[in-house]
Amino acid sequence: MGSSEITPPEGLAGRFDPGPPPRLLASRCRSCGQVAFPAGPHCPRCWAGTERLTLPAEGTLYTFTTIHDGGGPPRVLGYADFGPVRVLAPLAGAPPRIGARVTVTVTTLGPPGARYPGYAFAVSRTRPAGYAPDPAGGGP
Numbered sequence: 001m002g003s004s005e006i007t008p009p010e011g012l013a014g015r016f017d018p019g020p021p022p023r024l025l026a027s028r029c030r031s032c033g034q035v036a037f038p039a040g041p042h043c044p045r046c047w048a049g050t051e052r053l054t055l056p057a058e059g060t061l062y063t064f065t066t067i068h069d070g071g072g073p074p075r076v077l078g079y080a081d082f083g084p085v086r087v088l089a090p091l092a093g094a095p096p097r098i099g100a101r102v103t104v105t106v107t108t109l110g111p112p113g114a115r116y117p118g119y120a121f122a123v124s125r126t127r128p129a130g131y132a133p134d135p136a137g138g139g140p
Helices: none
Strands: 023-029 050-054 058-067 075-082 085-093 101-109 116-123
Touching (some): 058 116, 075 116, 085 101
Parallel strands (some): 085 116
Antiparallel strands (some): 023 050, 058 075, 058 101, 101 116
């Protein structure tokens, strides 16, 4: 029996637009300007209404980790800054390093037989213009 592609879970469907190009979707508060990911109908700060916001196409890798769950190959996950928000996703592409450029890419998620489209971050080999390590030691 082969795998089939199904519709993404409801919570994932509103988090990204598969494009092309793929982009993350957030919300901005109409009252206080707070930006939140994932998008929601109400501001997490003041509970006012929100409007949909498409995040920048490129982000900066903030941190990453490798998960060894014993059931298969290790998974690498990373947090990246896309404009005013920090987002978690699987990493693909070049070896990850803090400060690397990342772009949103479409990937396949879910167990065999129940696969669906999702997003990951493609890691670039270059850092964004103007990147500077954190003087407190948080960067490379």
